[in-house]
Amino acid sequence: MSKILIVGGGYTGFYTAFTLQKQLRRGEAEVTLVDPLPYMTYQPFLPEVASGSIEPRHVIVPLRRHLKKTNVVQGKVVAVNHAKKTATIEPSAGKSYTVKYDHIVLAAGSVSRTFPIPGVADEAIGMKSIEEAVAVRDRLIDNFAKAANLPKCKERDRLLTVTVVGGGFAGIETFAELRSLASSMLTQYPELSIEDTSFHLVEAMGRIMPEVSLKTSYWVLKNLASREATVHLDTQLLSATGGKIELSTGIKFESDLIVWTAGVMANPVVRATDFPIEERGRIRSSATLQITTDDGKVVSGAWAAGDNSAVPDLTGGGVGGMCVPNAQHAVRQAKRLAANIIAVLRGETPVNYIHKNLGAVAGLGVGYGVFQSGGFAVKGFVAWVMHRGYHGLAMPMWERKLRVIGDWIGQLFLGRDTATISLREEPQAYFQAFASRPAK
Ligand SMILES: Cc1cc2nc3c(=O)[nH]c(=O)nc-3n(C[C@H](O)[C@H](O)[C@H](O)COP(=O)(O)OP(=O)(O)OC[C@H]3O[C@@H](n4cnc5c(N)ncnc54)[C@H](O)[C@@H]3O)c2cc1C
Structure with a gap:
């Protein structure tokens, strides 16, 4: 059975795993998804969470509830050695370990881009x-x-x-x-x-x-x-x-x-891999969402989509010829990527990703x-x-x-909900204030 490892369970990683588990035949491949968080976040709703229009937990999707046929690992991928087809995982508890894979999907998204401004x-x-x-x-x-x-x-x-x-x-x-x-x-x-x-x-x-x-x-x-x-x-x-x-x-x-x-920038974890990185810090992908070398050759068994990758926008509408980092592309790329992995597993030809901005x-x-x-x-x-x-x-x-x-x-x-429970950050405060102490 082929082993597929997905790095990141955000928009791209979640939909890649979800599509794979729906479309893979029994015994065709084993899918593992690694993310430090137990949920994917629907980021477009964060401003409405901040304004009290939506209950926070409702905009996150628990991975284990919806990825029942995927091995979900709560942890971080900290290194990828594609020459050996191994990845090192730092789990949320326990020691780091290395896993072998046949196909890897880099879907670690982006992080906030900051500048050294005092304060x-x-x-x-x-x-x-x-x-x-x-x-x-x-x-x-x-x-x-x-x-x-x-x-x-x-x-x-x-x-x-x-x-x-x-x-x-x-x-x-x-x-x-x-x-x-x-x-x-x-x-x-x-x-x-x-x-x-x-x-x-x-x-x-x-x-x-x-x-x-x-x-x-x-x-x-x-x-x-x-x-x-x-x-x-x-x-x-x-x-x-x-x-x-x-x-x-x-x-x-x-x-x-x-x-x-x-602004955002590609997740720096892509630098902890042996894949070539382009000038803006993203992994280079082909239109089939396969990782490529600097001179455009496809790296076998390696895939990337979403904010951490530079995917050509074949509609000609992107910035610098590449798809812009947004959820609209991430979800569609993920579905195409999953279908392309299955195509490769079955000896078929992967299809180009093309999506006209809505x-x-x-x-x-x-x-x-x-x-x-x-x-x-x-x-x-x-x-x-x-x-x-x-x-x-x-x-x-x-x-x-x-x-x-x-x-x-x-x-x-x-009306909107303006109740706060900010004291949850000190959950023991009440308990410690009123709990009786053993007599000395
Ligand atoms: C406030 C806000 C509003 C937005 N509004 C819109 C909008 O209206 N429309 C739109 O199209 N787009 C919008 N976007 C952009 C959109 O949310 C992103 O483009 C999309 O989430 C990218 O998906 P992704 O899978 O590449 O990354 P993400 O969804 O960020 O997922 C990355 C995942 O990788 C995980 N990860 C990170 N490091 C590691 C590691 N070392 N090992 C394993 N896993 C790791 C993270 O925990 C995360 O779960 C918005 C973004 C923000 C922040």
Whole structure:
């Protein structure tokens, strides 16, 4: 039986394993998936988790529940020696070990790209994981509660100031969703007004959201401005030390919540392999999703897709000729990749991946959104409904889809959920405070 090893159980890894387990014949291959996390995360929903519109656990898919015919290993792949067809796994418990494989799939995704800006590492929170999205949500809600106890002062201003760095899709969605959450919470806090809150987005380029037309991006800027949210274009963050924000325009303010969304880069684990890496740090793939050498020769038994790979975009629409790193490509590449592995196992020829971009849709807080496909754009409420419709259907697995849709219906009738349980980070605090100590 051939052994297939999948590195990463995110969008690409999950769908590769899911398709393989559906399409492989009995006894044809054994599939193992390794990921340090027990779930895949539907990252497009992280901004809505941060804004309290969706319950956090509903946007993650437990791997073992849905990959019943796959060996799921909770751990990290830390090295790959394809010359020997071995991979080293560091499990979440126990000693590292080496496994042999016949086919490997690199699907380790991307990580937040950071720059050495003073204070960012200590103060900022990213927006790539469910844990980060929940921490952002809880911080904003808790800060409202703290600020409501204070008279107008510097500390109160700081608690009510949110800064998002990066004006790409993820950054703008996060910023707009947090603004939406803050505005809706004001009804619960008669002590606070919208003028007491400050929202700043910092973007180094002269525009936001490169995925939509300039005209649509202007509409987003205008919409945010009308909702008391400031976007600083052509501006760099110089320092965030101690929460004291210094911008390249000379503007300074204090901010208790700083969210970093200034881009992603291929997961550095790809460098712990003996595969060639291209100039942007990604693994080179052919259109058949097989890893290639620098001169384009296919490496037998090696596959890569998703954010950690440079896959040619045969529609001619990609950036630098390559597919852009997004979920739209990741899911379709995964299904093609799985079908291609099966083709190779059966002595057939793998087929090229080709997918024409469907456009981009963004949610900008309850009631606002944008959709862009070529020159066609939809803005406002209709685009927001399209955003929920598209992502509601794109969420993997019916049991997960229904949970998310249930959250939205609940929100419609009951309002968004602003309950926080941030004290979960100190679970023993209550117990230790009240548990009786043995007499000495
Ligand atoms: C906030 C946000 C919003 C987004 N919105 C959209 C959107 O609206 N539309 C869209 O198309 N795309 C969107 N994206 C992008 C999309 O989510 C990604 O392109 C997609 O998740 C990429 O899939 P992937 O499988 O390559 O990586 P991931 O889904 O990130 O999966 C990588 C997996 O690899 C695992 N891993 C990491 N290191 C190791 C290791 N050493 N060993 C084993 N496993 C490892 C990780 O734990 C993870 O599970 C968004 C992203 C973010 C962050």
